[in-house]
Amino acid sequence: MIPLTKVAPGREFAPLKIARGEKIFVLTGAGISAESGVKTFRDANGLWEEHRVEDVATPEAFERDPRLVWRFYSERRKRLASVLPNPAHFALASLPEVFLCTQNVDPLHERAGSTQVLHMHGEISKTRCSSCDREPFEDAAGLYFDALPRCHCGGLLRPHVVWFGEIPLGMREIGEALDDCDLFLTVGSSGAVHPAAGFVSHLRNVKNRHGRFARCIYVGLERPDNAHSFDECRLGKAGDLLPSLFDVPSFVGAEGSD
Numbered sequence: 001m002i003p004l005t006k007v008a009p010g011r012e013f014a015p016l017k018i019a020r021g022e023k024i025f026v027l028t029g030a031g032i033s034a035e036s037g038v039k040t041f042r043d044a045n046g047l048w049e050e051h052r053v054e055d056v057a058t059p060e061a062f063e064r065d066p067r068l069v070w071r072f073y074s075e076r077r078k079r080l081a082s083v084l085p086n087p088a089h090f091a092l093a094s095l096p097e098v099f100l101c102t103q104n105v106d107p108l109h110e111r112a113g114s115t116q117v118l119h120m121h122g123e124i125s126k127t128r129c130s131s132c133d134r135e136p137f138e139d140a141a142g143l144y145f146d147a148l149p150r151c152h153c154g155g156l157l158r159p160h161v162v163w164f165g166e167i168p169l170g171m172r173e174i175g176e177a178l179d180d181c182d183l184f185l186t187v188g189s190s191g192a193v194h195p196a197a198g199f200v201s202h203l204r205n206v207k208n209r210h211g212r213f214a215r216c217i218y219v220g221l222e223r224p225d226n227a228h229s230f231d232e233c234r235l236g237k238a239g240d241l242l243p244s245l246f247d248v249p250s251f252v253g254a255e256g257s258d
Helices: 030-034 061-065 066-080 087-093 107-111 171-180 196-203 238-244
Strands: 005-010 024-028 100-101 117-119 122-129 157-161 181-188 215-219 232-235
Touching: 024 196, 061 196, 066 122, 066 157, 087 107, 087 238, 100 171, 171 196, 181 196, 215 238
Parallel strands: 005 232, 024 100, 024 181, 100 117, 181 215, 215 232
Antiparallel strands: 122 157
């Protein structure tokens, strides 16, 4: 029987002990970036930075009005240029071994020092072609408020982000890492956006390589929609809780740790 989820302020929990060799999967969502001043996905009126999602974040929107879409993403790029990572980003960057998957398109994990980050919804600092198979390229300074950028093939360039109706990136790697993890940590995700919202319920039904179910922990300001699937929901700012979340000495492990 799966025990009931414990939901409480983060300070009421002890640090997480991690034995040597254990695999950690971390999923981050909009909440961790919000603590750095990045606007969250939608406001109370269902708008995304004062735009309807259907007008700026779908393939159909880009086909209908690519200038509007590029103005929207250019403004976001411009604002992100000066945004700094917070203590939560630095805490995750300090972990020696972790599979770090983010729903965020910003570069804050990388700015904090994380070198292996899987951006399942793409990266706003990159651009790709909408017509050919050209590799996405770094284009953080590309601000296209008027003229539309074109590829050498003649096709329209587009932001390297996953829009509604498109398949998230890296799903094979994500699936393999989920099935291999001992600890699943979600930080600042609402639990409402799929497929990421379903990762924790998957782990509730699939044992890892050791024949055990992964521990599932949530950290964030508010109880997520999928709270019932976690062992613990530690409520509070990620920047306050993550720096002391782990029992750091346990990473080196005692002799005989497995």
